[in-house]
Amino acid sequence: MGFKPLVEEYRGGVLENVHYGAISVVDEHGRILYKAGDPAHMTFLRSAAKPFQAMPVMKRRIDEAYGLTGQEAALFAASHRGEAYHVASLESLFRKMGLREDDLHCCASYPLNEEAKAERLRAHEPKRRIFHNCSGKHAGLMGLSKHMGWDERTYYDLSHPVQQEILDVAADIAEVPKDAIPLGVDGCGLPIFALPLHKIAYAYLKLACPDLIGDPGNRQAAAAIAKLMNDNPDMIADRKFVCSALLRDDNLSAKGGAKGVYGIGLRKERIGISLKVSDGSEQVWPCIIASILERLGYGNQATIDRLYALVPNEIVNDGGTPVGERRAVFH
Structure with missing residues (x-):
């Protein structure tokens, strides 16, 4: 499949695991x-597609339309x-847009984070569609449809x-024929x-540098969603x-997706990065x-340090x- 070793993990000096990818x-x-x-x-983009799936929503400035x-x-x-x-903002969003949680196509679930899930379980709360990690994306598409x-x-x-507009965006941004894009069904349906x-x-480079996008509507939408992501990273x-x-x-536009796919755009350097971990890690x-x-000589050491702090290379x-x-x- 054209994969190479990306990361090796050692325990007691013995090679225990290898993560392949591209x-x-x-x-x-x-x-x-x-x-x-x-x-x-x-490579299926999975949730790394979300900024592009949101572009038809931002093209109509649905955020401004609903305040x-x-x-x-x-x-x-x-x-x-x-x-x-997250849940408080989602509930507010649904009220402002006049949407019904029951109309979400994503399934009812508990939060992804363990402590957030434990809080809901301790409160004897049932699973909710709004807890699903993709519910915000779905809400945007519902709001645009409305x-x-x-x-x-x-x-x-x-x-x-x-959905056809999303495929139009993907074809335009990636510069591939629409009918040549393989399709599947994501985890959220x-x-x-x-x-x-x-x-x-x-x-992802174009998401970071929307001046590279020819279509004016897509250019504006990419700039809008990229700014929202940088302005509200914890969301x-x-x-x-x-x-x-x-x-x-x-300086970065970035989003990951299930099964190990990730995309990053660098604004000042005007380069794009993508990766796929073959085992989905x-x-x-x-x-x-x-x-x-x-290896690219990136100048913001604080960003690199934040990554190593999240998952140190030292295994304990x-x-x-x-x-x-x-x-x-x-x-």
């Missing part, structure tokens, strides 16, 4: 500057972890105008698309997750991303005793 780094012309593994590996705060509108691109502040007079309840269907890894990097994931740690850096994201930034046991290490080994 990395692509592109310039503003879409040319591949650096690669590890196959940069053409076809949403920046925190509320940022949830359109979020994989929120179900913390109390605003445009489209059927709000079938927004998840591939033939629905909102929405259509999801796949792109070659280097095209994901190119799309995109939580206070202790990779996406939020990267988005605290105003998210735990090794900080090691890989920090190492990529170091359940009692906190150092027992091994992880190493980025790609070239």
Whole structure:
């Protein structure tokens, strides 16, 4: 599949585990500057698609139409972890937009974060659709459908105008023919698309540098959602997750997705980065991303330090005793 070793994990000096994958780094012309593994590996974006799925919503300025705060509108691109502040913003968003939680297509669940889930269980609360990490994205698509007079309840269907607009955005941003984009169904029940890894990097570069986008509506929408993400990083994931740690850096646009896919755009450097961990691990994201930034000579050491603080390369046991290490080994 064109994967190479990205991270090795050692315990007691013995190689215990290897995470394989692929990395692509592109310039503003879409040319591949650096690669590890196959940069053409076809990759479902999963939740890394959310900024682009939110662009039709931002093109109509649904946030302004319904008087949403920046925190509320940022949830359109979020994989929120179900913390109390996420839920409060979602409930406010649903009230302002006049939406019904029961109309969400994503299933009822408990929050992703363990302590947030435990709080709901201690309170004997049932699962809710609004707790699902994709509920903000779904709300945006429902709100757009309502605003445009489209059927709000079938927004998840591939033939629905909102889904076709999302595919139009993906084709435009990645510069691929719409009918050549492979499709599947995401974990939350929405259509999801796949792109070659280097095209994901190119799309994230354009998210960071929307002047590279030819279509004026898409350009404005990309700038709007990217700003919301940087202005409200804790809404995109939580206070202790990779996406939020990267988005605290105003030079970066960034979002990860299930099964190990990640996209990053660098504004000043005008380069895009994408990666796919073949076993789907998210735990090794900080090691890989920090190492990529170091190898590119990235100037904001605070961003790199935040990544290593999230998941240190030193491996400890359940009692906190150092027992091994992880190493980025790609070239």
